[in-house]
Amino acid sequence: MLMESTTVGFDALNLAEPICRAVSGEKYDTPTPIQQQAIPHLLQGRDLLGCAQTGTGKTAAFALPILHRLSEKRQAPGSKGPRALILTPTRELASQISDSFRVYGKHLSLKQAVVYGGVSPKPQISALRRGVDILVATPGRLIDLYNQRCLRLDQIEIFVLDEADRMLDMGFLPDIKKIFAMTPDNRQSMMFSATLPDDILRLTKQFLNDPVKVSVNPPASTVDRIDQRVLFVDRENKGALLESVLQGDGIYRALVFSRTKHGANRIVKNLGKAKIKADSIHGNKSQAARMEALKQFRAGKVQVLVATDIASRGLDVEGITHVINYELPNEAESYVHRIGRTARAGATGVALSFCDAGEKGYLHNIERTINRLVTVVDDHPFHSASIAAKPKRGSAGGNTSGRKFSYGRNSNSSAKPGKNQNRKKYFSAKPGKKVRSRSPRSAASV
Ligand code: AMP
DSSP: OOOSOOSOOGGGGTOOHHHHHHHHHTTOOSOOHHHHHHHHHHHTTOOEEEEOOTTSSHHHHHHHHHHHHHHHTOOOOOTTOOSEEEEOSSHHHHHHHHHHHHHHTTTSOOOEEEEOSSSOSHHHHHHHHHOOSEEEEOHHHHHHHHHTTSOOOTTOOEEEEOSHHHHHHTTOHHHHHHHHHHSOTTOEEEEEESOOOHHHHHHHHHHOSSOEEEEOOHHHHHHHHEEEEEEEBOGGGHHHHHHHHHTSTTOSSEEEEOSSHHHHHHHHHHHHHTTOOEEEEOTTSOHHHHHHHHHHHHTTSOSEEEEOHHHHTTOOOTTOOEEEESSOOSSHHHHHHHHTTSSGGGOOEEEEEEEOGGGHHHHHHHHHHHTSOOEEOOOSTTBOHHHHHSOEEETTTEEEOSSOSOOSSOTHHHHOTTOOGGGGGGOOOOTTOOOOOOOHHHHHTO
16 A cells, blocks of 8 residues: 655665564555654654654554664563553554554564553553563553552653644643653653644653654645535434435445534434444443444444544544544544544545534634635535525634635635535435434534
């Protein structure tokens, strides 16, 4: 799978032979841009600030040099504690990163463990007791285990803070600072973040030593590969619209975003009534239930996974054909993250956004951020002409009537409602279908 046009192959990176073998076993031909830029510096032991989000190949960008460095200076893992620590905001991401280390390190004898909350700590404690070289962790469980003296961090040689911006959004800053303080000063440190707001830059000053800065810019390229459409619909018709869309052709694996956990459960329940196989992942579910839902979705046994933003962060599932925003996020950045779950590693995908009367301002801000208009689909059975015609209120532009501001491209090119010939394949438009109504009150509490 080739992600971008590149000139340098993996051979040129001088990684240890067992690592190259594992990488070619994964059919990676060429390092992705973040891998090309980061790996040589990391192999030299430099600190690094990487501006990149998931989907760019950033896990291998830090995992391969970590495996290389640890295997070069082999030590028996023992009671001394891990030599590399990867801190990441969510359990799903922790387990994905751990899987990646297992794959890339399969021809090495390094040991690794993953620790996160929501599951019994006992197996995690046993794994730590047996000794690990590499530890992948979420902050809360790591601190718990540290406080219970189940692990020490004074042998850490390499520290990775992954998805730093999301960590800060989730309120992990105090935990991160505590964890940094538990590790030795002479460690090699890396920080990866999709965005670099001031608080992240402050953190880098505190914890990175003369870092190399590498940046790849996936949002634009990823966003460009995604066929983005908006469907104007009254809030009470969103459930029926979702059913109609999912019953259309070509939707093999859809990730649906709900703003809340209860909303996610309700969507799954309603889809179940329509005999559409769906499951959800969100913070109220046990870790085992989340993992099971993900497994079923990955295996194609469940067509639809309904997720909240936090639970979906960093999800890497191949072959997601559609991302559906049941509700538009109020932050444009979340929109970019959400739709990036499709179009992984160079693939293309479709993102459909259901926009009700109250969400037009969000749409406006999203369009400004991605610097393009989202194509309007107006021939679905629940199209609301009044919402389509409603002026948008954006935070930056005040009361704008329609699409007057400039998007940096000819607005006629992508925004003409109802002119796209391909749209039918995303829907089975059933004009006679009965609309199940929900009271606006209950819909508002989604
Ligand atoms: P990540 O950004 O680490 O979540 O990686 C996104 C996806 O890209 C994962 O499915 C990886 O297996 C895949 N990937 C990582 N590096 C490469 C590469 N050099 N060539 C092709 N695919 C890759």
